[in-house]
Amino acid sequence: MPGAVWVIAEQWRGGLSEVTYELLALGRQIADDRGAALEAVLLGSGVVGLAESLGLADRVLYADSPAFAEPVGEVGSRALAALATERKPTVVLVPITNVSWDLVGLLPARLGVPLVNFCMDVAAVGDGLEARCLVFGGKMEVRAVPESEPVVIGVLPGARRADAGRSTKRPEVEPVAAPAPETCGVRLLGYEEPEAGDIDITQQEVLVSVGRGLQGQANLDLAEELAELLGGAVSASRPAVDMGWLPMTRQVGKSGMLVKPKLYIALGISGAPEHVEGMKDAALIVAVNTDPGAPIFNVAHYGVAEDLLEFVPVLIDKVKEHKS
Ligand SMILES: Cc1cc2nc3c(=O)[nH]c(=O)nc-3n(C[C@H](O)[C@H](O)[C@H](O)COP(=O)(O)OP(=O)(O)OC[C@H]3O[C@@H](n4cnc5c(N)ncnc54)[C@H](O)[C@@H]3O)c2cc1C
Incomplete structure (x- = not known):
């Protein structure tokens, strides 16, 4: 055997x-x-x-x-x-x-x-x-x-x-007996829990998530407006957090949060495995990315191969139109 x-x-x-x-x-x-x-x-x-x-x-x-x-x-x-x-x-x-x-x-x-x-x-x-x-x-x-x-x-x-x-x-x-060294060069001091106060993205039914493709914090308003219209919140990929556009509490992925919203809109996110790990179980995934070969389209239910800066304003208008 x-x-x-x-x-x-x-x-x-x-x-x-x-x-x-x-x-x-x-x-x-x-x-x-x-x-x-x-x-x-x-x-x-x-x-x-x-x-x-x-x-x-x-x-x-x-x-x-x-x-x-x-x-x-x-x-x-x-x-x-x-x-x-x-x-x-x-x-x-x-x-x-x-x-x-x-x-x-x-x-x-x-x-x-x-x-x-x-x-x-x-x-x-x-x-x-x-x-x-x-x-x-x-x-x-x-x-x-x-x-x-x-x-x-x-x-x-x-x-x-x-x-x-x-x-x-x-x-x-x-x-079984396994050696359990008391000292081994590394000691865990404790965990630092994220500060309370920000939105809990794991509890949102709708997330509009931004990545490096957003191209700058100045464009965050677009995502915020779309999220608000859809009754959700803005989350982010790691680079968007690393660049200081959003706090760490909004990061989705391996080193961020695991989210399962009803709707996840990925704006300018390539779909790296570390990101996908955190959002692949969302009920409906919509991805907007200029690159038709971006891996995010492998997990998206709907894909839009367009510039998000052109597409999102049109989507916002359509949602407003629909609501009124
Ligand atoms: C140990 C480890 C842990 C990690 N943990 C995480 C994690 O928790 N979360 C996470 O997200 N990442 C994590 N990463 C990083 C991960 O590997 C990727 O680097 C990251 O997810 C890429 O982020 P992004 O998609 O925003 O950026 P990019 O990969 O740079 O993608 C940007 C995308 O935007 C598109 N784009 C550009 N301009 C536009 C436009 N105008 N309109 C539409 N689309 C556009 C591009 O085509 C591209 O696909 C981790 C990495 C490691 C090694």
Whole structure:
């Protein structure tokens, strides 16, 4: 029997993140196609209940220690590397998120094994694997074949539906001892929560989101007017926030907020994976972009290949006309 497929389960503040279930669904498929076992590996403090909920895995290995309460990459990667050296999985799937980001790099480095990163999908092909990955910030897609195993694979959120990774089955659960160093060069001091006071974009039903294509803060009025007419708020891509057009609380994406409005209008946003990760589950996505090949059109339900500075004033007039 080939070595196990591992899914590194991601927990934070007492809960498992959705991406854990997405990876379980992906890992299940790979494991079944190879005739291998699927094992979930969970580090945390007081996590036996969480371990038992990972029913799609054949077995859940969990290491319980206060040292694993917070996701510190230095700590987690040492523990996981020690476990992997002992158990010898052949494929290790790690989610690419803010929480697990450090593990994606540190774990293969500690194990001295290859990393295939930014993968949207992975399939068992013959005796090996083939991965579909994004490169150049999502502008291109490549197919990558790991030439040797074990291999660590960084998987982007959205590779599978989370629902497909849930199961009411009770997995075999095994407590394992993993080294939990008290000092490792990095100490988490705490979290800085965003200041209250600004609009909560996660609660809006309509978002008009602006990107670098807006071309300047002076044009923000256009987005504000459209958002107000539609009863929503203005959100932004990271560059729009980095340039100081809007506060950090309005940022959508990997390092911003996860939003699921009824309507998401993306103005001058290219659709980089880090942005799409935060808005792809909006019920209706409309994108306005001068570049007909912009990746945002891959997730948009309606696309307008026009200059937003010309299109939005016309749209505003049409909405006003419709309202009156
Ligand atoms: C670890 C990490 C985390 C990240 N987190 C986030 C995140 O949380 N959120 C996020 O958004 N990004 C994030 N990024 C950055 C991300 O990779 C992209 O760089 C960013 O999303 C691009 O923003 P943009 O689409 O506004 O700009 P660009 O990629 O520069 O795109 C601008 C778009 O505007 C179009 N355009 C130009 N002029 C016009 C016009 N007049 N009318 C219409 N369209 C026009 C262009 O064709 C282009 O497609 C992250 C990156 C990393 C590495």
